[in-house]
Amino acid sequence: MLDTERPVAILGAGLIGVSWAALFLHHGVHVQAWDPDPEARDALEDRVKAPMAQLRQLGAGADRPGRLTVHGELTEVFSGAFFVQENAPERLDVKHDLYRRFELHAEADALIASSASGLPWSRLSAQMDRPERLLNAHPYNPPHLVPLVELFCPAEASLARAEDLYRRIGRVPVRMKREAVGHLANRLASALWREAVHIVAEGIADVEAVDLALVNGPGLRWAVMGAHMTYHLGGGAGGMAHYLEHLGDSQEGRWSTLGTPRLTPELRAALIAGVEAEAGGKSIAQLEQERDAALIGILATRKALDT
Amino acid sequence: MLDTERPVAILGAGLIGVSWAALFLHHGVHVQAWDPDPEARDALEDRVKAPMAQLRQLGAGADRPGRLTVHGELTEVFSGAFFVQENAPERLDVKHDLYRRFELHAEADALIASSASGLPWSRLSAQMDRPERLLNAHPYNPPHLVPLVELFCPAEASLARAEDLYRRIGRVPVRMKREAVGHLANRLASALWREAVHIVAEGIADVEAVDLALVNGPGLRWAVMGAHMTYHLGGGAGGMAHYLEHLGDSQEGRWSTLGTPRLTPELRAALIAGVEAEAGGKSIAQLEQERDAALIGILATRKALDT
Numbered sequence: 246m247l248d249t250e251r252p253v254a255i256l257g258a259g260l261i262g263v264s265w266a267a268l269f270l271h272h273g274v275h276v277q278a279w280d281p282d283p284e285a286r287d288a289l290e291d292r293v294k295a296p297m298a299q300l301r302q303l304g305a306g307a308d309r310p311g312r313l314t315v316h317g318e319l320t321e322v323f324s325g326a327f328f329v330q331e332n333a334p335e336r337l338d339v340k341h342d343l344y345r346r347f348e349l350h351a352e353a354d355a356l357i358a359s360s361a362s363g364l365p366w367s368r369l370s371a372q373m374d375r376p377e378r379l380l381n382a383h384p385y386n387p388p389h390l391v392p393l394v395e396l397f398c399p400a401e402a403s404l405a406r407a408e409d410l411y412r413r414i415g416r417v418p419v420r421m422k423r424e425a426v427g428h429l430a431n432r433l434a435s436a437l438w439r440e441a442v443h444i445v446a447e448g449i450a451d452v453e454a455v456d457l458a459l460v461n462g463p464g465l466r467w468a469v470m471g472a473h474m475t476y477h478l479g480g481g482a483g484g485m486a487h488y489l490e491h492l493g494d495s496q497e498g499r500w501s502t503l504g505t506p507r508l509t510p511e512l513r514a515a516l517i518a519g520v521e522a523e524a525g526g527k528s529i530a531q532l533e534q535e536r537d538a539a540l541i542g543i544l545a546t547r548k549a550l551d552t
Numbered sequence: 553m554l555d556t557e558r559p560v561a562i563l564g565a566g567l568i569g570v571s572w573a574a575l576f577l578h579h580g581v582h583v584q585a586w587d588p589d590p591e592a593r594d595a596l597e598d599r600v601k602a603p604m605a606q607l608r609q610l611g612a613g614a615d616r617p618g619r620l621t622v623h624g625e626l627t628e629v630f631s632g633a634f635f636v637q638e639n640a641p642e643r644l645d646v647k648h649d650l651y652r653r654f655e656l657h658a659e660a661d662a663l664i665a666s667s668a669s670g671l672p673w674s675r676l677s678a679q680m681d682r683p684e685r686l687l688n689a690h691p692y693n694p695p696h697l698v699p700l701v702e703l704f705c706p707a708e709a710s711l712a713r714a715e716d717l718y719r720r721i722g723r724v725p726v727r728m729k730r731e732a733v734g735h736l737a738n739r740l741a742s743a744l745w746r747e748a749v750h751i752v753a754e755g756i757a758d759v760e761a762v763d764l765a766l767v768n769g770p771g772l773r774w775a776v777m778g779a780h781m782t783y784h785l786g787g788g789a790g791g792m793a794h795y796l797e798h799l800g801d802s803q804e805g806r807w808s809t810l811g812t813p814r815l816t817p818e819l820r821a822a823l824i825a826g827v828e829a830e831a832g833g834k835s836i837a838q839l840e841q842e843r844d845a846a847l848i849g850i851l852a853t854r855k856a857l858d859t
Contacts, residue, residue, distance in 0.1 A: 422758065430766070434779070438783065442780075444732075454729075456781050462740075464774025464775050466698060467774060468767065469850065470767065470843050470846075472741070477830075499742045521792075529787075532785060546850055550846055
């Protein structure tokens with residue numbers, strides 16, 4: 246339960262903004278949403294329904310959901326809000342304009358968190374009078390289900406306030422010590438996919454086999470335990486120290502055998518044909534629905550194990 | 553239910569052998585186990601109890617478990633067995649000797665599957681009269697819980713028989729088109745860990761933050777959907793084709809920014825201190841127990857979703 250009746254503001258009512266709105270509402274936080282597009286504004290109340298229904302399946306929401314209001318004026322949307330989640334397109338000029346207006350019109354104690362995935366904090370904050378009011382808070386798709394929020398901000402007080410808020414809406418905020426392209430999760434995902442593509446390129450296995458191996462092998466285990474901790478256990482009773490002493494050199498050797506594929510036209514065609522075979526005629530919407538149902542099931546299981 | 557009363561033979565009663573024995577027994581298959589070490593033989597009946605109890609939590613076993621017999625003579629262990637799972641130490645001379653004795657003493661229709669992780673099929677089979685009787689069938693730790701079995705063998709008939717058997721004991725066999733060091737799963741795990749180590753080496757985030765991001769972000773999602781399929785969904789309604797057209801080049805660019813760290817003494821010390829901080833005083837045994845409980849929960853959830 247949040248100890249305040251003050252609303253949060255959501256800037257941008259696209260996919261990410263809708264997810265954030267649903268999350269805050271589910272946890273009883275009032276949401277004031279803004280979008281420059283009248284169609285996006287009109288659709289918002291309807292579009293939060295599906296993610297809110299999924300969140301109700303997961304439980305742990307507030308006794309009553311927050312109240313949603315939709316605004317066409319930025320000055321209105323900031324009114325009373327103690328926190329702003331910005332989900333504008335990934336264009337620096339657009340973001341800078343929003344931050345300027347935030348500094349002009351928002352409440353003096355308000356923070357603004359950008360969902361930006363590709364623009365680093367230093368560039369996002371470059372034109373602000375008080376850059377310590379801005380955080381980069383990158384969610385992971387689908388944001389209302391996947392708990393991770395990657396945080397970067399050099400100001401400890403802003404970080405602490407944002408972490409507190411995100412934890413209250415069931416998120417797992419993770420701090421970066423410095424900004425980096427791709428944050429943590431997209432770097433890890435990109436590194437894994439590079440090798441997954443390399444395996445296909447080298448004819449070691451086909452697309453579907455690689456995915457099947459991941460979901461029934463390391464992926465399953467990474468839903469439970471991180472990569473570093475897994476190698477700690479890989480060292481037996483001696484843990485990571487033992488692992489590195491005995492297998493560190495051979496791991497370095499293996500790293501040198503991993504590939505950096507070129508996405509040639511032939512390889513692209515093989516990847517497209519491979520996922521189409523794997524999808525077996527299912528549409529993207531069907532695949533998303535199945536993914537979400539499985540995520541909800543696993544999250545509920547993990548929550549039950551934690552308590 | 554297996555359509556045969558014939559037993560399988562397990563060679564080597566270490567960690568992996570114990571897991572295989574528990575799996576076969578749980579699914580009603582009789583197991584004849586051999587180990588050259590009398591202590592390992594004496595301990596086996598006791599050591600299968602814990603993994604069998606975990607498998608009972610998962611359900612889906614046979615009405616009654618298989619019968620376990622333990623042998624000190626190789627000629628005995630092969631008697632009547634239609635399938636042999638070999639879990640000897642990763643030494644080629646030891647394996648070659650076992651395969652020679654398999655060819656001398658095993659039933660004429662029996663296959664032998666090696667759990668070898670680091671030795672390729674071509675070297676494993678090099679001294680056999682009928683190499684098509686050998687498969688590489690690599691499980692993933694902990695093998696009785698993680699469903700993946702990575703298969704390589706050039707003989708279609710042997711593959712089909714092994715796949716049939718592994719599916720009957722709840723495994724997910726995945727075929728490789730050609731042999732490769734690290735098979736699929738260890739290549740993917742190694743590629744991901746390389747970047748996870750790089751992130752720590754570069755001071756982007758600490759060990760615990762990387763693990764937290766993985767378990768609450770991409771790792772969680774990879775328990776549900778493979779890496780290739782995830783990028784298919786990342787392309788929206790246009791799928792992988794749209795993704796590659798619009799973001800293929802930038803993904804190639806990101807690949808070039810990923811790192812290949814050197815495991816210097818300083819970095820090793822940071823990894824060891826990091827996992828120790830993350831473990832928070834928990835022993836390896838405690839961490840394994842928590843991992844297994846979470847794996848059992850997630851596997852049960854996935855099974856319920858499939859039915």
